Amino acid sequence: MFQKYSPVTRADYQRWIPTQDAAIRRVQSDPRALRYHLMPRLGWLNDPNGLCQFHGIYHIYYQYDPFDVNGDLKLWAHLTTTDFIHYEEHEPFLFPDSALDAHGAYSGSAFVKDDQIHFFYTGNIKLFDRPDHDYIHSGRVANTIHLVSPDGFQFERKELVMGMEDYPEGFTQHIRDPKLIEEDGVTYMVQGTRDDDDHGALLLFSSDDLSHWQYRYALRTKEPLGYMWECPDLFVLDGQHLLITCPQGVPTQGADYANVHSCVWMQLSHTLADGLTVETVHQLDRGFDFYAPQSFADEQGRRILIGWMGIPDADYTNPTTDHGWQHALTIPRLLSWKDGMLHQQPLPELEGLRRESWQMDVEALNARGFDEECYELELQLDGCKQLTLSLSEEIRLTYQDQLFTLDITACGCGRTTRSVHLAQLHDLHLFSDTSSLEVFLNEGSEVFTTRIYPTRPRCVKLKTEGQPAILRLHALSAHQ
Template structure:
């Protein structure tokens, strides 16, 4: 029998929570805290999990380490909202309290069926004391676990669906992050995987009842593309099936794949009856974000039929840092984004509810090297170009976004805490939509064809534009999200 870490029960959390009131008060006063992004009160946040809308309420669960900003302990935290403006922090809902998940309630998803929400997640076990410990092939148990809820707050008993022994024999012990898609009366689960040859791929399982699952198929790129594909999400969007996943171990190619790990979207044609598929070549893998801090996104369809994406504004194993770690907290979630397809590309645009945060508007035009300046630190800015040969925008003091010869480059200067520059090549610069929070930027290019997401640590606000360009600019002040406590 392997030696486990201690399990964490709800009672343990509540005791520790009461002991950390001073930490919460200190973190709440931190000027680096974001205003219109969801963050942990203290500690660490990473992957969004279990995203869904149920009976009018949006449920946003997330990977959560409550008391340490370095991510060791993994629970599921929980926010709810009806309008993406006012939120309730519901506190943790899933704890590593069983033999199935004693070393972490890892990432997973939600699937709404009738009057029930079905949750599937990876329960993590680590075999550190085994003589044959091997991080890749024998170092952990990855259990697929199922729980249900009738309201999104109270959960059923945990049900173990699959263990490492139930996955194909040529897999390493890295299989995780279940997500469900329904086709007709059948259900399919995709999981990210790494085989014993260290090639990343997607495993697919089949079920008729959401409880009994059998191995069905695998999705493998034509050529190896990274050693592990995390956080898979298979969904239909505007008549096209898409696979979003996070390949690890992809080497940089010029300005592409510059981050330590990637997030990509792939167009796929999948024939469920015949277990056959066609995917784009590796040169067609679309990078979902060009910034420094974007990973593990998850999508869901809401009750209005919108496909909404929320990502982790962070990334694992990065060489750059977040100064907030020294202040007792780290990371945030992105602005929710509505997805569409356009000319074979996945397009991301901020959901319209974000416009409710606007509390003032300034409209101006710019041309012939004219410039508009503002010292706002917290803003939304829209640029519409009638022409643009080259341009330099200052987004915060010391932080620029420049366009020249078809290359758009974000340069964080001395404000990146180790982050430097990221670029993307575009045919023309038509428009920009920029969201500047206290310590973050989200930049939507040409209607969301490209996006840059990054943390940034400039202490002074500044917004200006200069260059051989003409057009109009709108600037909006933004008010903070309203976040309350559960009653």
């Protein structure tokens, strides 16, 4: 059936990885290697997958291609932590080793039920023998696969729960990234898709036993939003139904949708059973590198989100590829619903990374020449009308005429600025690592996530109209 059928098994990986010590050392020797973000040991990383907490242990999986720095065949890498400071890296959890997923164990999620973890993911098959090689309408198969695991490490078999014949009419072969939610005793699955009119949408299925799934309906925005939606994540926070998804190809509108591939959150009304409807749409992140986030409720009921600090089809060459690696995950973020807005804030556990902390005024900061690469900066800025925050000669954040702008022109490998209109700027919380920045504004109701490739030393300088109420700095250590 396939011109090329090249599954990679666990045994293949186990034979190959011991030959890669020099390549792994090359990754580690990159001065841009991140200190407190999760990055691949070797090769390529994309979406976080299967996030969950089970028996106290947080499991983090991600799309991983250790064989190709530009990402081709996808495995699921696997890490665990109990505190988001100390991590243990395990052998990859999933390999594209069967006729169901031979061209990629694509993205998926975890669903904890009856003391087991159920994983659902997309088994990607490309039909190389199709003469037109049209991967939209005829040249691919997206299998929905179910695994049951007693511990997040083992599973017995890959169960095919939906194939192409089980998906509804009117949609292309782009159907993927299953995520589950339970409501009123019914389990629902959402998948991202591209319809026959080239509009993004969400497909909703339900099941009584996690093996047999019925199509219920498609969810769309009133006006089309891009040609494809990837990585849907539907959840309820403080009684509010919210959907995070990644629409591709939304036209740029002023400062909005500046990237070809975006990530948005939507406020929904009604229930899953009645038929959800989209009320409002907002960008989840305004930076250059944020995509495919996934959230989960932990055992304390907190909703935690981790994103891919990268973007598909980036229009520049990431300089880290010279050292044999590419991309990373964001810091874990706590989601909350306040005043009709979704907020993202750094997970409190990250305070455990703080090595040394200072509180100072603007004069003291500017006189000091703060030159750490890995740090956190907190500003409380009530009533601020104008601000210029330079992190080095190459990185500048400004707020002026109600426009907040991140400018990385001098160290962005061709990328320049990203902005958001803000009537008020109350606070700013920034996380800097060797080659990344995450900036949370107004308690995280707007966020900018981006990779940076500085060549000049860091030196934080601040100019504001009036004194900030609080200015704190924390030097951060590496995660363990």
